[in-house]
Amino acid sequence: MAAWRERLAGVRGVLLDISGVLYDGGAGGGVPIAGSVEAVARLKHSRLKMRLCTNESQRSRGELVGLLRRLGFDVSEAEVTAPAPAACQILRARGLRPHLLIHEGVRSEFDQIDTSNPNCVVIADAAEEFSYQNMNKAFQVLMELENPVLISLGKGRYYKETSGLMLDVGAYMKALEYACGIEAEVVGKPSPEFFKSALQEMGVEAHQAIMIGDDIVGDVGGAQRCGMRALQVRTGKFRPSDEHHPEVQADGYVDNLAEAVNLLLKHADP
Amino acid sequence: MAAWRERLAGVRGVLLDISGVLYDGGAGGGVPIAGSVEAVARLKHSRLKMRLCTNESQRSRGELVGLLRRLGFDVSEAEVTAPAPAACQILRARGLRPHLLIHEGVRSEFDQIDTSNPNCVVIADAAEEFSYQNMNKAFQVLMELENPVLISLGKGRYYKETSGLMLDVGAYMKALEYACGIEAEVVGKPSPEFFKSALQEMGVEAHQAIMIGDDIVGDVGGAQRCGMRALQVRTGKFRPSDEHHPEVQADGYVDNLAEAVNLLLKHADP
Numbered sequence: 001m002a003a004w005r006e007r008l009a010g011v012r013g014v015l016l017d018i019s020g021v022l023y024d025g026g027a028g029g030g031v032p033i034a035g036s037v038e039a040v041a042r043l044k045h046s047r048l049k050m051r052l053c054t055n056e057s058q059r060s061r062g063e064l065v066g067l068l069r070r071l072g073f074d075v076s077e078a079e080v081t082a083p084a085p086a087a088c089q090i091l092r093a094r095g096l097r098p099h100l101l102i103h104e105g106v107r108s109e110f111d112q113i114d115t116s117n118p119n120c121v122v123i124a125d126a127a128e129e130f131s132y133q134n135m136n137k138a139f140q141v142l143m144e145l146e147n148p149v150l151i152s153l154g155k156g157r158y159y160k161e162t163s164g165l166m167l168d169v170g171a172y173m174k175a176l177e178y179a180c181g182i183e184a185e186v187v188g189k190p191s192p193e194f195f196k197s198a199l200q201e202m203g204v205e206a207h208q209a210i211m212i213g214d215d216i217v218g219d220v221g222g223a224q225r226c227g228m229r230a231l232q233v234r235t236g237k238f239r240p241s242d243e244h245h246p247e248v249q250a251d252g253y254v255d256n257l258a259e260a261v262n263l264l265l266k267h268a269d270p
Numbered sequence: 271m272a273a274w275r276e277r278l279a280g281v282r283g284v285l286l287d288i289s290g291v292l293y294d295g296g297a298g299g300g301v302p303i304a305g306s307v308e309a310v311a312r313l314k315h316s317r318l319k320m321r322l323c324t325n326e327s328q329r330s331r332g333e334l335v336g337l338l339r340r341l342g343f344d345v346s347e348a349e350v351t352a353p354a355p356a357a358c359q360i361l362r363a364r365g366l367r368p369h370l371l372i373h374e375g376v377r378s379e380f381d382q383i384d385t386s387n388p389n390c391v392v393i394a395d396a397a398e399e400f401s402y403q404n405m406n407k408a409f410q411v412l413m414e415l416e417n418p419v420l421i422s423l424g425k426g427r428y429y430k431e432t433s434g435l436m437l438d439v440g441a442y443m444k445a446l447e448y449a450c451g452i453e454a455e456v457v458g459k460p461s462p463e464f465f466k467s468a469l470q471e472m473g474v475e476a477h478q479a480i481m482i483g484d485d486i487v488g489d490v491g492g493a494q495r496c497g498m499r500a501l502q503v504r505t506g507k508f509r510p511s512d513e514h515h516p517e518v519q520a521d522g523y524v525d526n527l528a529e530a531v532n533l534l535l536k537h538a539d540p
Binding site for chain 2: 126127128129130131132133135136139140143157158164165166167168170171172174175176177178179180181
């Protein structure tokens with residue numbers, strides 16, 4: 001692999017995944033990953049631009065930022081690109097009225113959306129709300145539509161909490177796709193539209209941007225397909241086999257966000 | 271399409287799906303499909319051999335037969351090919367100790383199986399037991415195995431109860447396959463091994479047998495791939511679009527089991 005100096009040359013903006021990079025979720029909200037609070041602070045005080053790009057769909061941006069601030073991170077709602085607001089834009093633009101299979105924590109993002117007489121289904125990381133009854137209701141709504149539309153906020157396979165790996169929305173998206181014989185529309189990483197909106201909000205071109213995430217497919221592969229560079233951290237859901245993934249190779253693997261920021265400040269913002 | 275006489279020539283044995291053909295499940299056990307009690311009785315008194323071939327995995331064979339007998343069907347446990355006993359044979363033969371994600375009603379079929387220190391996961395139509403917590407536990411067991419083995423009792427997309435369509439085990443199998451990056455082993459229809467064991471137990475060759483089911487893919491397509499003929503009934507989960515399925519065409523479509531048995535007694539056992 002080329003030297004870090006070459007790999008990071010010309011980087012002007014950094015997109016950060018949140019869960020597994022800034023903190024590990026879990027009982028009581030979660031715990032920051034060692035060194036990440038300071039790394040975010042250093043990044044924000046550098047000449048590099050920074051934006052948070054998350055598939056978090058269990059909490060509203062307000063709740064998420066509140067949690068991060070309680071954990072010590074100096075971040076604001078305006079710095080977060082998240083799938084629920086992006087989904088609301090799509091629903092409004094296409095006149096879609098969703099049946100929502102979502103976590104209570106994110107419901108406020110959909111406060112202004114008409115959910116009467118649904119003509120589509122939106123699923124998010126609903127966690128315990130993924131009961132058989134709720135899944136069956138979403139399934140029945142889809143089966144009654146002539147042209148069933150399923151919108152999934154992300155398609156992650158799993159994420160890591162302090163108590164262990166947890167099934168993510170992607171698994172339940174696949175369940176509904178199979179049961180209904182349809183293909184979902186994904187809003188969130190790795191959808192190119194989603195990365196592009198994060199880049200636009202950061203004001204940086206793809207070739208000048210780098211994504212830092214713990215998901216080799218959703219974060220790293222997705223960002224690379226948009227023309228960005230991407231680093232994988234060895235925290236969160238990282239597994240050693242990710243470094244030999246059959247389809248995706250990161251532009252670099254680092255122990256954690258702190259190491260990534262050290263390298264960026266040294267080579268991209270000297 | 272050829273005349274019924276040609277299509278049914280040489281049939282010596284009949285495999286019957288149960289749910290959606292004999293009865294529709296639902297509150298209080300369910301209700302027989304009009305004419306099916308008499309159709310089974312006529313078939314059993316004919317020279318044709320008959321066997322029940324089901325993917326029912328929510329109840330033990332004993333419970334299932336008890337329910338059918340209460341609904342008026344003259345059937346016995348020895349006439350039923352079901353996936354749970356077939357799975358137990360496989361578990362024993364391969365020294366597999368399952369973590370079971372199943373309905374309480376079928377647990378007795380696994381009474382003699384060692385479930386300590388699991389080295390595989392078995393899922394069945396667990397219905398309300400498909401909670402997030404239970405799915406997550408099965409997922410975590412699989413992720414901790416070096417060679418994760420997932421055995422699914424059937425892979426149906428959905429079935430019909432009196433209250434409406436219900437998600438079947440196949441949807442949850444797909445969820446775990448995706449989350450773990452693995453492929454499940456299916457025990458039950460449309461697995462050729464499963465059809466072959468039903469044929470063997472009935473003592474009839476594939477080319478002399480016909481399957482009658484409400485599932486165009488699992489029943490009809492599966493049986494045809496084994497060299498059997500297959501009829502689809504317009505009861506249970508049948509949908510009009512099934513008659514124009516892109517991949518599977520039944521050897522005939524009939525309104526219900528009663529019509530199928532009329533035709534068989536007229537043309538195959540004159």
